[in-house]
Amino acid sequence: MSELLMDLADCGSPERLIQAILRHHPHWEPPVPIEALATAVNISEIRELETQGFEGALVTNPGKTEGVIFHRAGTPDGRRRFTIGHELGHFLIPTHTGNQQCKSGDMSQTGFKTPEQRREYEANRFAAGVLMPKPWFERDTDRLGDPDVTHVLELSRRYRTSFEATVNRFVELSGPPCAFVFSLDGKIRYVRKSPNFPQMSVAAGQRLPSDSATVVKPPALLRAASPWYEVEGATWLYAEWGRRTQNVLEQSMRQANGYQVTLLTLADDDLAADDDDTGDTGEWRAPSF
Numbered sequence: 001m002s003e004l005l006m007d008l009a010d011c012g013s014p015e016r017l018i019q020a021i022l023r024h025h026p027h028w029e030p031p032v033p034i035e036a037l038a039t040a041v042n043i044s045e046i047r048e049l050e051t052q053g054f055e056g057a058l059v060t061n062p063g064k065t066e067g068v069i070f071h072r073a074g075t076p077d078g079r080r081r082f083t084i085g086h087e088l089g090h091f092l093i094p095t096h097t098g099n100q101q102c103k104s105g106d107m108s109q110t111g112f113k114t115p116e117q118r119r120e121y122e123a124n125r126f127a128a129g130v131l132m133p134k135p136w137f138e139r140d141t142d143r144l145g146d147p148d149v150t151h152v153l154e155l156s157r158r159y160r161t162s163f164e165a166t167v168n169r170f171v172e173l174s175g176p177p178c179a180f181v182f183s184l185d186g187k188i189r190y191v192r193k194s195p196n197f198p199q200m201s202v203a204a205g206q207r208l209p210s211d212s213a214t215v216v217k218p219p220a221l222l223r224a225a226s227p228w229y230e231v232e233g234a235t236w237l238y239a240e241w242g243r244r245t246q247n248v249l250e251q252s253m254r255q256a257n258g259y260q261v262t263l264l265t266l267a268d269d270d271l272a273a274d275d276d277d278t279g280d281t282g283e284w285r286a287p288s289f
């Protein structure tokens, strides 16, 4: 048994496994060689499978000391790497059984109501954490400065991860509060926000706000970020009756086939000062298009 495997045998959580892996590979840089890592811990084969039924699967011997990972054929590189990371998570996390078939919903599972959900969530934490290690990712987002849609593109190229997985990691680890809204043909598909971003007034299934810059001022070119626009907070944020919300900075990018992504951050605002005076909420700022 290799030294790495002996160390990994002592680790119960995804985070401890990742720490041990990185300790053994101090010279690694992004992108993490996920296939080589799998081989080093006794995954004997990584195979493509023609199926629509699941994204990834793991088959092991009874002792779970050797395994084979399957991923759906035709999956783009970033997503395939995440699937391999996810199945490797099932393989290395001691409480997970050796035979797994994981659907695409499992790959984004963040719940822990049932034991199955918790295991999928742990496998996802392992995949995201091993492909985008926290210390590296935080250093890179720091270096890039204030949040920007183009930073996520840059990070997804650097780490060879999908745009969606990179966004998830970005809202988790980047410092300033921010939120990403994914839409298709003007309808919101899903929202990912950092824990410190205020409660939002929009949700999956709704139309994009008609006064948002994403709707009013979409960028002309595909995959090019729009300028930043400052809009009324109430466009995007949940507002308590009679209280003004902080203004929001909005940037959007059009992807192919009607897909669009919007990044929201909070504008520097004198709201705190406003709260201290006589409760004057009459001031109304027009969106600065």
Ligand SMILES: [Zn+2]
Binding pocket: 086, 090, 100, 101, 102, 106, 119, 120, 123
């Ligand atoms: Zn799974």
